[in-house]
Amino acid sequence: MSGEIIRTRGLTKHYVLGAETVRAVRGVDVLIEPGEYVAIMGPSGSGKSTFMNMIGCLDTPTEGDYWLNGQLVSELSDDQLARVRNREIGFVFQTFNLLPRATALHNVELPLIYAGVGSRERKRRAAEKLELVGLADRMEHKPPEMSGGQRQRVAVARALVNEPALLLADEPTGNLDSVTSDEVMKQFDELNEAGQTIVVVTHEHDIAEHAKRQIHLKDGVIERDFLNQPVETPA
Amino acid sequence: MLFLEIVMVAMAAVRANVLRSVLTTLGIVIGIAAVITMVALGEGAQQQVEEQINRMGTSILTVRPGQQMWGGVSRGDAELSVEDAIALRDDSGGLLTVSPEQQSRLQVTYKRWNSNTQVMGVWPEYFEMYDHALQVGRWFNQGEIQGRRRVVVLGHNVPVDLGETPPELLIGETIQIRGILFEVIGVLEEKGDAAWMRPDDQVFIPQSTAQYRVMGGRDRLNSIYAATETPQQLDMAFAEIDRIMRRSHRLRAGEEADFNIRNSADLLATFNETNQTFALLLAGIAGVSLLVGGIGIMNIMLVSVTERTREIGVRKALGATRRAIMTQFLVEALFLCILGGLIGVAAGYGAAELMTRFAEWQTSVAPEAVATAIGFSAGVGLFFGLWPARRAAALDPIDALRYE
Numbered sequence: 001m002s003g004e005i006i007r008t009r010g011l012t013k014h015y016v017l018g019a020e021t022v023r024a025v026r027g028v029d030v031l032i033e034p035g036e037y038v039a040i041m042g043p044s045g046s047g048k049s050t051f052m053n054m055i056g057c058l059d060t061p062t063e064g065d066y067w068l069n070g071q072l073v074s075e076l077s078d079d080q081l082a083r084v085r086n087r088e089i090g091f092v093f094q095t096f097n098l099l100p101r102a103t104a105l106h107n108v109e110l111p112l113i114y115a116g117v118g119s120r121e122r123k124r125r126a127a128e129k130l131e132l133v134g135l136a137d138r139m140e141h142k143p144p145e146m147s148g149g150q151r152q153r154v155a156v157a158r159a160l161v162n163e164p165a166l167l168l169a170d171e172p173t174g175n176l177d178s179v180t181s182d183e184v185m186k187q188f189d190e191l192n193e194a195g196q197t198i199v200v201v202t203h204e205h206d207i208a209e210h211a212k213r214q215i216h217l218k219d220g221v222i223e224r225d226f227l228n229q230p231v232e233t234p235a
Numbered sequence: 236m237l238f239l240e241i242v243m244v245a246m247a248a249v250r251a252n253v254l255r256s257v258l259t260t261l262g263i264v265i266g267i268a269a270v271i272t273m274v275a276l277g278e279g280a281q282q283q284v285e286e287q288i289n290r291m292g293t294s295i296l297t298v299r300p301g302q303q304m305w306g307g308v309s310r311g312d313a314e315l316s317v318e319d320a321i322a323l324r325d326d327s328g329g330l331l332t333v334s335p336e337q338q339s340r341l342q343v344t345y346k347r348w349n350s351n352t353q354v355m356g357v358w359p360e361y362f363e364m365y366d367h368a369l370q371v372g373r374w375f376n377q378g379e380i381q382g383r384r385r386v387v388v389l390g391h392n393v394p395v396d397l398g399e400t401p402p403e404l405l406i407g408e409t410i411q412i413r414g415i416l417f418e419v420i421g422v423l424e425e426k427g428d429a430a431w432m433r434p435d436d437q438v439f440i441p442q443s444t445a446q447y448r449v450m451g452g453r454d455r456l457n458s459i460y461a462a463t464e465t466p467q468q469l470d471m472a473f474a475e476i477d478r479i480m481r482r483s484h485r486l487r488a489g490e491e492a493d494f495n496i497r498n499s500a501d502l503l504a505t506f507n508e509t510n511q512t513f514a515l516l517l518a519g520i521a522g523v524s525l526l527v528g529g530i531g532i533m534n535i536m537l538v539s540v541t542e543r544t545r546e547i548g549v550r551k552a553l554g555a556t557r558r559a560i561m562t563q564f565l566v567e568a569l570f571l572c573i574l575g576g577l578i579g580v581a582a583g584y585g586a587a588e589l590m591t592r593f594a595e596w597q598t599s600v601a602p603e604a605v606a607t608a609i610g611f612s613a614g615v616g617l618f619f620g621l622w623p624a625r626r627a628a629a630l631d632p633i634d635a636l637r638y639e
Contacts, residue, residue: 058552058632058633058636059633082551083556085551085553086553086554087554091553093636097549097552099546099549101251110550113240114553114556114559115554158553
């Protein structure tokens with residue numbers, strides 16, 4: 001095992017808004033190893049969204065270095081970043097971000113299309129992931145015909161279909177009621193048990209409790225970084 | 236593989252908004268339809284000219300009266316006389332076959348039927364020149380010219396106008412032209428139209444008879460026709476006619492001619508100018524509507540990019556490169572335009588058919604024209620789709636994902 005999925009060194013992001021420079025992230029050093037389950041917490045304005053965008057290769061740092069799965073990605077071009085996102089990262093968004101006119105199966109196929117996988121192989125792998133999240137009987141349904149929990153599970157299947165090094169979830173339960181939230185988080189727990197590295201960005205403490213480690217950001221720097229006590233799971 | 240997928244995504248987007256897509260392509264449809272109609276008209280006119288030149292005879296020159304000028308002042312139309320025709324026939328050393336034409340539209344009656352018909356006073360040479368064939372009966376001859384006899388040869392359609400009488404039964408019958416009795420001696424085979432000439436609807440009588448018995452004794456010809464053996468002799472014939480006519484009209488050297496000599500092709504070119512004007516008008520419409528159509532495509536593509544900002548963000552987050560996004564939107568624009576082009580070709584084909592049926596303009600839709608039109612609409616799609624596609628490709632995934 002190479003020993004690291006995410007390593008950042010002095011990760012910094014500045015925005016210029018008119019005459020003002022916003023220093024959203026001010027030098028973050030983080031190491032996340034394979035199989036870890038990390039919650040990134042912090043109030044709004046703490047820089048956690050900016051940090052997540054950089055971790056997700058949607059944005060590039062102003063300063064500092066970022067290695068994802070052993071590759072230095074902080075220096076890559078737009079199109080190279082697109083390829084890294086495609087192969088290494090699976091996204092789960094708060095608002096699901098599914099294509100409303102496409103079936104669940106097609107939504108899950110999307111990353112494989114951009115990876116250049118053939119049609120038959122694509123369908124097989126997409127169906128496999130939909131079965132994994134318990135939606136084998138909903139493959140031909142479109143997102144508007146599904147419940148919020150089901151939609152988020154489609155999004156999880158889509159995030160997993162490329163076998164990414166990192167599953168990156170941004171407020172994954174923000175749009176769900178507490179029952180479906182639990183379902184989705186249980187899914188995450190199972191995935192992590194199977195070895196999937198997961199980073200969840202959230203501001204809800206009970207979501208963060210599911211993770212094994214919490215990183216708290218405040219004013220663009222790490223305020224606290226600690227391991228959760230193992231949760232007693234009732235049988 | 237990836238390209239094919241992108242094409243299918245683009246087509247799905249068009250299908251998802253069928254009504255909007257069809258309305259968007261309307262400009263392209265009209266433009267391409269105009270192009271097809273225009274080309275069909277031009278092509279048809281060209282074919283018609285060629286057919287008519289062949290039918291009119293390729294080696295016939297027409298002499299028409301021109302303006303008689305005196306010190307820069309028009310003194311009205313000059314006149315062509317039988318003397319001119321005789322001079323052309325006798326002085327050209329056998330180069331020319333000549334016939335005068337003195338014609339008028341007159342009432343022709345047979346029993347209780349009557350029709351308003353073009354009566355042509357000609358020489359027997361006229362039939363030879365224009366390659367007329369007889370269905371029944373015979374031509375009139377030199378003797379009948381000299382004797383100013385009242386004999387008539389009918390065009391192919393005339394018996395139909397005269398009570399649908401079978402042509403054979405008309406031979407030897409008496410008809411009246413402007414109340415004057417004529418004996419029918421022949422009926423022509425069908426000839427078809429040639430520009431303004433409709434020989435099938437005309438009747439032919441000796442020129443002398445026309446002049447002295449029917450049209451009031453005036454020695455005033457409408458035209459003189461002069462044919463050569465072969466088309467190669469036309470230039471020589473042109474000079475010869477000019478020489479003989481000048482002498483006959485007693486024109487001094489350098490004085491402007493009071494007659495015109497035209498060949499069939501020139502006359503047809505004038506005749507077809509209207510067609511060309513119309514084609515030019517259509518070309519204008521085509522150009523403008525392709526431009527407007529292209530802008531329409533660009534507009535709707537920009538709307539589409541804005542509407543689907545979030546979708547673009549998702550696709551980018553999942554690994555779509557700039558090129559993939561750009562291709563998707565470019566293919567969508569291209570697909571819309573080619574769709575419009577295809578509908579336009581069908582509409583243009585229909586318009587050409589209608590023109591043939593109702594306006595009786597000859598049209599012909601060439602396969603190359605169809606290919607060019609489709610190619611052109613694809614070009615419009617590429618040109619006007621490029622900017623929206625680039626905008627889509629350049630979107631920042633973070634902003635696009637947050638877009639409401």
